[in-house]
Amino acid sequence: MKKAIFLDRDGTLNVDHGYVYKIDDFQFIDGSIEALQELKSMGYLLVVVTNQSGIARGYFTEEQFLQLTEWFDWSLADRGVDLDGIYYCPHHPDGKGEFRQDCDCRKPKGGMLLQAIKELNIDPSKSFMIGDKIEDLQAGMKANVANKVLVKTGKPVTEQGKKLADYVIESVADLPKLIKQLKN
Numbered sequence: 001m002k003k004a005i006f007l008d009r010d011g012t013l014n015v016d017h018g019y020v021y022k023i024d025d026f027q028f029i030d031g032s033i034e035a036l037q038e039l040k041s042m043g044y045l046l047v048v049v050t051n052q053s054g055i056a057r058g059y060f061t062e063e064q065f066l067q068l069t070e071w072f073d074w075s076l077a078d079r080g081v082d083l084d085g086i087y088y089c090p091h092h093p094d095g096k097g098e099f100r101q102d103c104d105c106r107k108p109k110g111g112m113l114l115q116a117i118k119e120l121n122i123d124p125s126k127s128f129m130i131g132d133k134i135e136d137l138q139a140g141m142k143a144n145v146a147n148k149v150l151v152k153t154g155k156p157v158t159e160q161g162k163k164l165a166d167y168v169i170e171s172v173a174d175l176p177k178l179i180k181q182l183k184n
């Protein structure tokens, strides 16, 4: 079984300008790409788990999301970071059409992580979930991910967030250092 880093997208890997779907609005958080390179070299699978309710809400189409995702995936591959999985939830209970669903994949539910664990043979007890919202941490809990990390680069950190998190760090750029410290 493999160890993995489950990565939230908006607010963790890129600046959350609010329902980002255009390449021009996609701004990597400082040091995030270098951190992913290092995490990869430490032997972690890198798995993105992102809520994209903008699709259900009609702010952008699934096709537009997939186009941005292709660009994002290639931008990282160009820098030596091959993502092992990208899982997304296009649903919202108040959404439109086929995407109006009270699904099992929207964080705080654990569906995306559970699917990745099964498909990629991940050991959650050796893995990390990193995100900017309580819902990210809760999804990690549902999937029994041992280490839940909250970053300060997205939504404001709340008291509840601090309580649920095993670690609070400035940004994903600090994750390799945190993991190395834990091992010593």
Ligand SMILES: O=P(O)(O)OC[C@@H](O)[C@H]1O[C@@H](OP(=O)(O)O)[C@@H](O)[C@@H](O)[C@@H]1O
Binding pocket: 008, 009, 010, 011, 016, 017, 018, 019, 020, 049, 050, 051, 052, 053, 054
């Ligand atoms: O952080 P991840 O999961 O990668 O993606 C979050 C986005 O889909 C958007 O999710 C929304 O939450 P609601 O989905 O409307 O509750 C808001 O938090 C937006 O600011 C944010 O851009």
Ligand SMILES: [Mg+2]
Binding pocket: 008, 009, 010, 011, 012, 131, 132, 133, 154
């Ligand atoms: Mg986020």
Ligand SMILES: [Zn+2]
Binding pocket: 088, 089, 090, 091, 103, 104, 105, 106
């Ligand atoms: Zn869903």
